Amino acid sequence: MPYRPTLEFLLYDWLHVEQLSGRPHFADHSRETFDAVLDTCERIAREKYAPFNRTVDIEEPRFDGEKVILPKATHEAHDAYAASGMLSAAQDYDIGGMQLPYTVEAAANSFFAMASVSIGSGMLTVGNANLLLEHGTELQRKVFALNEFSGRWSGTMALSEPQAGSSLSDVATRAVPDGDDFESDALGPRYRLTGNKMWISAGEHELAENIVHLVLAKIPGPDGRLIPGTKGISLFIVPKWLVEVESPHPGPLPGGEGENGSVPVTVTLGARNDVALAGLNHKLGWRGTTNTLLNFGEGRYPVRGGAGAIGYLVGRPHEGLHCMFHMMNEARIGVGTAAVMLGMAGYEASLDYARNRPQGRPVGPAGKDPSQPQVRIIEHADVKRMLLAQKSLCEGGLALELYCARLVDEQHTGNAQEADDARLLLEVLTPIAKSWPSEWCLEANSLAIQVHGGYGYTRDFPVEQYWRDNRLNMIHEGTHGIQAADLLGRKVLMEGGKGLDLLAQRMQATIARAQHHPSLAEQAHALGEALQQVQAATRAAWSTANPGEALANAVPYMQAFGHAVVAWLWLDVAAAVLVAGQDDPASQGRLYAARYFYRYELPKIGAWLQVAASRDPTCAQMPEAAF
Numbered sequence: 001m002p003y004r005p006t007l008e009f010l011l012y013d014w015l016h017v018e019q020l021s022g023r024p025h026f027a028d029h030s031r032e033t034f035d036a037v038l039d040t041c042e043r044i045a046r047e048k049y050a051p052f053n054r055t056v057d058i059e060e061p062r063f064d065g066e067k068v069i070l071p072k073a074t075h076e077a078h079d080a081y082a083a084s085g086m087l088s089a090a091q092d093y094d095i096g097g098m099q100l101p102y103t104v105e106a107a108a109n110s111f112f113a114m115a116s117v118s119i120g121s122g123m124l125t126v127g128n129a130n131l132l133l134e135h136g137t138e139l140q141r142k143v144f145a146l147n148e149f150s151g152r153w154s155g156t157m158a159l160s161e162p163q164a165g166s167s168l169s170d171v172a173t174r175a176v177p178d179g180d181d182f183e184s185d186a187l188g189p190r191y192r193l194t195g196n197k198m199w200i201s202a203g204e205h206e207l208a209e210n211i212v213h214l215v216l217a218k219i220p221g222p223d224g225r226l227i228p229g230t231k232g233i234s235l236f237i238v239p240k241w242l243v244e245v246e247s248p249h250p251g252p253l254p255g256g257e258g259e260n261g262s263v264p265v266t267v268t269l270g271a272r273n274d275v276a277l278a279g280l281n282h283k284l285g286w287r288g289t290t291n292t293l294l295n296f297g298e299g300r301y302p303v304r305g306g307a308g309a310i311g312y313l314v315g316r317p318h319e320g321l322h323c324m325f326h327m328m329n330e331a332r333i334g335v336g337t338a339a340v341m342l343g344m345a346g347y348e349a350s351l352d353y354a355r356n357r358p359q360g361r362p363v364g365p366a367g368k369d370p371s372q373p374q375v376r377i378i379e380h381a382d383v384k385r386m387l388l389a390q391k392s393l394c395e396g397g398l399a400l401e402l403y404c405a406r407l408v409d410e411q412h413t414g415n416a417q418e419a420d421d422a423r424l425l426l427e428v429l430t431p432i433a434k435s436w437p438s439e440w441c442l443e444a445n446s447l448a449i450q451v452h453g454g455y456g457y458t459r460d461f462p463v464e465q466y467w468r469d470n471r472l473n474m475i476h477e478g479t480h481g482i483q484a485a486d487l488l489g490r491k492v493l494m495e496g497g498k499g500l501d502l503l504a505q506r507m508q509a510t511i512a513r514a515q516h517h518p519s520l521a522e523q524a525h526a527l528g529e530a531l532q533q534v535q536a537a538t539r540a541a542w543s544t545a546n547p548g549e550a551l552a553n554a555v556p557y558m559q560a561f562g563h564a565v566v567a568w569l570w571l572d573v574a575a576a577v578l579v580a581g582q583d584d585p586a587s588q589g590r591l592y593a594a595r596y597f598y599r600y601e602l603p604k605i606g607a608w609l610q611v612a613a614s615r616d617p618t619c620a621q622m623p624e625a626a627f
Helices: 003-014 017-022 031-058 072-084 102-116 123-135 138-149 320-356 381-413 416-457 463-474 480-491 494-514 518-541 547-580 585-613
Strands: 153-158 174-177 190-201 210-218 233-239 241-245 267-272 275-280 291-296 309-314
Touching: 003 017, 003 031, 003 102, 003 381, 003 547, 003 585, 017 031, 017 102, 017 381, 031 072, 031 102, 031 463, 102 320, 102 381, 123 138, 123 153, 123 210, 123 309, 123 320, 138 153, 138 210, 138 233, 138 241, 138 267, 153 190, 153 320, 174 210, 190 210, 190 233, 210 309, 210 320, 233 241, 233 320, 320 381, 320 416, 320 463, 381 416, 381 547, 381 585, 416 463, 416 480, 416 494, 416 547, 480 494, 480 547, 494 518, 494 547, 518 547, 518 585, 547 585
Parallel strands: 153 210
Antiparallel strands: 174 190, 190 291, 190 309, 210 233, 233 309, 241 267, 275 291
């Protein structure tokens, strides 16, 4: 089944996204404008991305000593994406945006992830700019964020270091005030940074005029030593090229007269900042995206006036991690969506292969006759199992990501109660939105290879690349273990468990609606039992109030939690299918996928929750020498 009808069903028949047009913020939009955006992105993805997915996988980025070389196709795809306006699609009109719902923006961007996730669609640039809108000064927003939204500049986030991957408390990059007059710079308090950052996606390239690095670093305390732990971390804007601002007087963003008026700002590029590419990381997948080791302040591009790369403080000192989480949480939903779409690409490829590949004969007496013609492999029950598994995992993951995107719109444009509810639900669901698709849509990619048989393991077919590209998603923007610790160690406990209680209420409401449909009674009952299991395991895991015991099995807990969430969404989608009253093949497929998830996937949660609830010590107590 083609992807577009699936996307439209979830947007319009399930989430009823066109109803957002009734809110003042989205009043200029309608389903017609939403469809026009989807049409444009689908076309660009089909013409500029999909034909070159294998090209960017083979022709990896290379460094000639001065600049990074990327295929021509990457430049053309980047230019087409920037020209489409999608970098600022969800931003307000007064800063050049389309003022689209984030749900529609996320849906439109899914076409690019499916066509070539490795070429990319500006996820980090948009997240970087959004962070600056939230935490930067007015001039930082005008100079950096607006140029990123326009596509003139691109953005990164520079967190990890060679010696400190996920352990941000061990960040060693230093930032010191740039002289006695450092607070006089119009762009904010100016610092000199020295240190190294590792695994920085899009950290060096020639796709944009400038690259805006958001860098975590520590400011020495009064005694000259770095403050240990995450409390010492601050956030800095460190551009590849320094900027010259002709009208450096802070003022409101563009948008009218008086308090909403604008001070004109003209920005030109100045000298090269002391940010140097130390090397390119060569990855299993996502080979079309530059992944870099960057040196800050090593002296390769010395900046007049002192040693170190110039950086401008974002927010207040020592609150860098708080600011950065704004970008990290946004990126986690983006990572989940990328994982879903790679799974979806593999599903469509394996479905097409299964419909066209003849092999074997039916089970039974007739199948023993070698003179009978072979059947297409989609006629074999086990191949149907693998296809149905992919469908249920990928479409369930897509529902999860679109639901989270809808919550973002509720948080920004709903009434006070709706906004707060959306905030709480996003807190709980963000670890799931990142982790669940990155594990289970990767499994879907593995099944896509299996459907192809030996051919799937070769580069003659695209499914091996989809698997390689997807394998990264369990790692970047916070590994599985980090997401699990965040979920069980913080999110389900925050505000007295209010977010978890709200999620349970939403699940119960779906169960109540589903019970009006006799064909969904089995699933409704199973979801009710799963919810009780998750709630009981949460209490049991923390019954001793010992974090070491509670979190030892956080990943199995998260796996079960994610399966319960996706089961809930599948039940909600199935109810929407029945309400729509459609009996076409696509509707039947959704009901079968929901049934598959409940009968084959949801029963797995018992084993996962058992080790979490019992605080099983097997892994924690394993002696190192015994390995």
